[in-house]
Structures are given as C-alpha cells and as structure tokens.
Amino acid sequence: MKNELVIVLDFGGQYNQLVARRVRECNVYCEIYSYKIDIEKIKEMNPKGIVLTGGPNSCYEEDSPSYSKELFELGIPVLGLCYGAQLMMHVLGGKVEPAEVREYGKTDVLIDKTESKIFENVSTPTVCWMSHFDYISRVASGFEVTAHTADCSVAAAENEADKLYAIQFHPEVLHTVEGKTMINNFVKNVCGCAGAWKMDAFAEETIKTIREKVGGGKVLCALSGGVDSSVAAVLLSKAIGSQLTCVFVDHGLLRKNEGDEVENVFGLDG
Template sequence: MAQQILILDFGSQYTQLIARRVRELNVYCEIHPFNKVPALTPDIKGVILSGSPCSVRQENAPTVDLSLFRGKVPVLGVCYGAQLMAQQLGGSVTPSKIREYGRAKLSTVDHHNDLLKEISLDSQVWMSHGDTIEAVPDNFELIASTSSVRVAAFQIKNEKTFGIQFHPEVTHSTEGKNLLRNFVVHICNSAQDWTPDQFIETTITDLKQKLGNDQVVMALSGGVDSTVAAILVHKAIGKNLHCIFVDNGLLRKDEFTQVLESYKGMGLNIKGVDAKDKFYTALNGLTEPESKRKAIGKTFIDVFDEESHQIKDVKWLGQGTIYPDVIESAPVMGPSQTIKSHHNVGGLPEKMKLKIVEPLNTLFKDEVRLVGKTLGIDPTILGRHPFPGPGLGIRILGDINAEKVSVLQEVDAIFIGGLRKHGLYDKVWQAGAMLLPIQSVGVMGDERTYERVVALRAVSSIDGMTADWVHLPYEFLAEISNEIINKVKGVNRVVYDISSKPPATIEWE
C-alpha cells in the first residue's frame, strides 16, 4: 500500500483543503473521522489533527487518544488540534479576550525548528479561533508567536509533535504550503510518489485483479467523473465494460449525439438509449422540485435496469464516485443534512444487486481532471462545466413538457456557445439558463407580446459548496440577450442572476 498521511477530522470546514494541499505535494493522504481512527500501520508516515467548529472546553467536545500515534509517528495539530494537545497534556486553554479571526503576522519565528524552515519573520498567517492556549506544559517549546497570540506554534521537546494556532492550508497563510512541505516531506519523510501516472498504473492493475473476466455495466453522462472512471475500467477489462448513455429528454441541445460520438472515438463499448418519452410521461403535471427530481431518478433507474438486463452475466456496477462524496457520506458531527436527490444512480446498487466498483473514490475533482489529461481524454470533456443529474428538469421552473425543453435548449445553446466564442467558458465554473414560470409584456415590431422570461446564471467556485456570480461583460450580456430574443420564439425578456451561494443555490430548484 502507498505511504500516506492520516488526517483526523474534527469537523473543520478546512479539513478537505488540508488534504488537497498534502496531495499537491504528491503525497497520498486520507481523511478519517476523529472517532474512527484506523490502526497505525507502517504506511502511515504522519498524522494531522484538523481544526473544528467546537471548543475543547465544551462538554462532549470531540477528542482522541493521542497515545495511539504520539511518539510513534510525527504529529501536527492545526488550530483545534493544537489546543486539544495542549489541554490533554496539562496546559490550559481559555476563551480569547478578542476573537482571533483573519490575517495576522508572525512576530517571532524559530528558524532552526524543522517545521518553520523557510518561514519568514512577519509571515502572514490566517487565524480562526475563539480560544487561546494560555499556558503550555514544561516540555512544550514555543517556536512562533504573533503580536496577540503568544502560543502561535509549539513543539514537544524531543518529539516530532507540533501544534500551530493558525491554518496553513488556506491561501491567506502565504507560506502555509512551505510549512506543510516541511512537515509532510521532511519531518515525516513521505515519498512524493502520488502522481497521475502512478495512480493510473496502480488502479488499472487493481481493477484487473478485482474484476477478472467479469462483466461491468456503467451509466455515462458526458461529465468528467463518469468518463475518467469508464476509461480506467475499459483499460483494465476492455469490451467487458458495457456503458449506457440515457437520453432523458433533459440534456442540452444535440448533447446526446455529440457525447455518443465522442465516446465511440475513445473506443468505449457504449449504447445510447432514447427514453425521452418515458421521462416526459413521469414528469407530467409535476411542479414541485423534489417531486421532479425523484421522478427523474426513479425513471432513470428503471430504464438503466431494463437495459442492463439485456447484458449477460453482469456482476459489477461502475460508478464515478469521487473522494468528497465518500467523505460527506460519513459526517463527523452527526447525521448530515438531507441531500437533494440529484444523484440519480443512487438507488441502482440496491435494485440491481450488483457489486460496486468506484475507481475514483480516492480522488478530488482537480485530481480527476489531471488523471483524465494523462489518459489523453478530450480537453472539452475534462473542462466541461458541472451539469445537474436531472438536467434541464431543474432549470425549467414549474411543469415540464417537450416544448419547454426545446425552448430552453435553444436559449442554453446560445448562452454556452457565446461563452465559448468570446473565450469566457473556461473562466466560469458553471453556467446555464433557467426558464421561468412567468410571462412578461414586450413589443416586437408593432405588436404587443406576452411571452416567456429566461434567466442566465454564471458562477465562479472551487467545489460548488460556495459560489459567486461572475461579472460577465455588459457588452457580452447585451449581445446574448439580443440573440436569444431574436432567435428563440416565445422568449421576449432575458435577466441575469446576480445571487451568490449562500444564500442562493447555484441551480434554481
């Protein structure tokens, strides 16, 4: 097994970011909840304790038995993790007189300490805590301070155990990556061999061993995750992988044909299924967003199950699950909130009684794209904006029919095509058009019209958890609005959505 850094999650919003920063150093790492610590094996080279929204002083605060790994491998406590170590080992943690949040500068730095090599005096760091380490045990050595935080960093004497009161994983800590490199590469002696080439080689070997001569079925969507997952499985078992691409009648204009062609060009064994009418029938009369999502999901499962039964001896269901999906399915601080039912393959394993194969379930999205690039997958697929599972079904507010889908497909094609033409597509994380359930008065020629309104949406984001609206040039929006109103029959008004997430969501339903 590959060498790795173990990250224990105490519920911080930044935990995944710590993992991504470690992976950027080409070192493999895994996140585990603080209350499910895996056994310490020789491949675990070090442990990082994450931050937390909790206080170490509160009742039932998340905790861990430090003796499981302290003194056996190097340990780095970040924020809450540092406070937990200080408190458990005899120090004191008290409420901060002023809540320390935001940028700060290191006023003292022990440059001889292995953790702080190449960290400048006055280096900017990011603080986010309501408690302060007031006193430390005698065997703690202070190695950095700020003007308001005396214990900004410490090391336990004669041990490779460290604590820092700031967050090195966020970009506001300008030399945070240097600090993580010092810990992960130099102090933990981790091999920097977590690369796309190594991942591909190992994954294909593992898939060959796991799948043997078995038949695998997989639903493809034209998106990044399912495509990269399919190519990896295909390289392992060839024609024993059976891919199915379902036209649910809610795809973008000409997407069904274009995606099928691109997949055939990759050598995939794929079947396209036109199931538009089944989806429109299931959606007939539904207006409530969750009802529409469930109807789309159920119909997809029925269609996919029916098609899969035409393939002999299928034993496995391939899925493009990625690492954030795995982490979010095992929440640290109790049950997770209800997730919108847009993962429309979610019910398949139970219904079809198949074993699951998920070749990407250790990767973050940016790593999936790097693997796809290394595999030689078309950049237009790798750079494709996220597109919701229910497709245009949640971009048509209210009831759905074929005529409304056709109108929105035309609008969407003009908008997305315009973004590509003007070199804006790759500067936007996700874009699309919404058909609103209202009509407005307009004038075309000498006639008064009473026609539909469409909203355009373009956002910037890293992972979709938060998003901001993109400031597209007024000239571009004017051109697109004019083209939509002139070319799409039934639309006489275009608006642009300038809401951020939160409080709004990226999709309207």
C-alpha cells in the first residue's frame, strides 16, 4: 500500500527536521525538500499536504527564498510556519512588513476562531514560541485572521475553502505547548490523512528495497559515526549482511573515545 505523504519545503529554517519529525509522530510519512524543488515534481508526488518552514530572510526582499503562486493553486493543503506563513501571504497578495515590536520566546496567543480545524482542542490563550522580526500587516484576499497576540495582529490566518493555513509561531517546538495538537489537526483534519504509517514498516520496506537493488553484489559503506551513516550502515547490515563492508572515516571531529565506540559497535565483533 502506498504511504500517505506530507512534504516539508525547507526555506532555511533551523527546525526543518523537527517539523518532519512532528508529522511522522502523527503516523504520516514525511519527506523534506528544498524550496527549489520543481513544481512538476510536487505534482508527480501528489502529497496529501505541504508544510512551508521558517527561515531567516524577509520574504519581500528580492533575493529571498520564494515559490510560485502555482503552489497554492494545486488544491493541496498548505501550512506555512513563520517565514512560510509570511511567504504565503506575500505571494498571494497580502502584505508583510518589518515589525515595530519583534516577538521572541514564549508568547500568549489568543485564538479568534476556535472552530478552526487547526485549533480544534486547543485552548485560548495558548502558549506558543515566537521568533520573527517581520509580521503580516494585511492578509491576502480570501483569508481571515484566526489568532493574534498583544503585539502581533496576525498570529494565524486561514483560507478554509482553499485549505491554506498560515501560522506565525512555531508549533513544531516543545515550547509551543499545544503545537503537536495543531500539527496533528492539520495532518488529520485538513489533509485527511489516516495516520497508518509506522517507522517499523518504513525500515522493513527499505531493507526489502536494498536487497532487491544489491542482489548478489557487494556494498562499501563509508561510516563517520554520525546519525545518517550509522542508520544507513544498520539498514544495509540487516539487508545484506556479509555483503557489506564498512570503512570508518575518522574525520577528527568526534568527541573523545567516540571513534573507538564506532569501531566497537560496527566492527567485526559489533
């Protein structure tokens, strides 16, 4: 059975991996792509939903990361977070400006539309994590403001008909007390995902794919001891066993004794 897919478009924010993790915690498969991904590739993948991450830029600057208006016309639900929310408004005709009062840290957010699908089972006020120096001064046509703070008139806005949602804060971080609920609401209530995906199933599918591709061949894996290469090595080992040879690349940046630990775990006796 094909997995339901939600994709995260990375606009340079520090929480992109965390956003994907939160989606996966809803038992929905999620992949991260650069904002430079071609629109035709997105159409081909046909995701159930799209999340736009935060980022350090101002969306109204000429050289800032952006995306075409077509993204918001695919009929696919889109959730913009922080910079992603501002970009959504900017592209669709709203207005984003430098904020007179920059918000950073835990902030009380007052929900104006408690019946919003995003804010189902979310209290008001609710504590959220803000981190922005620009703000949405005017929402795009078709949007309504759904939340605000003492210093930010648009903390959230939505176009329910087009399934477009903009959130100025970061629901993916733990400082946003009910952030997981909001992301789950987007994935389940808005995107309509069933939430049947499991990480165990992903591992099994990956192992099967590796076996099919490698066949009777051999694989050489350069192993640094980091998360990416370590996970790759474990999956390869489970898939093809003795057909795998790992080479430990000690780049000199590991902590004391970690190199020995890597060799102990992945060596012949590991």
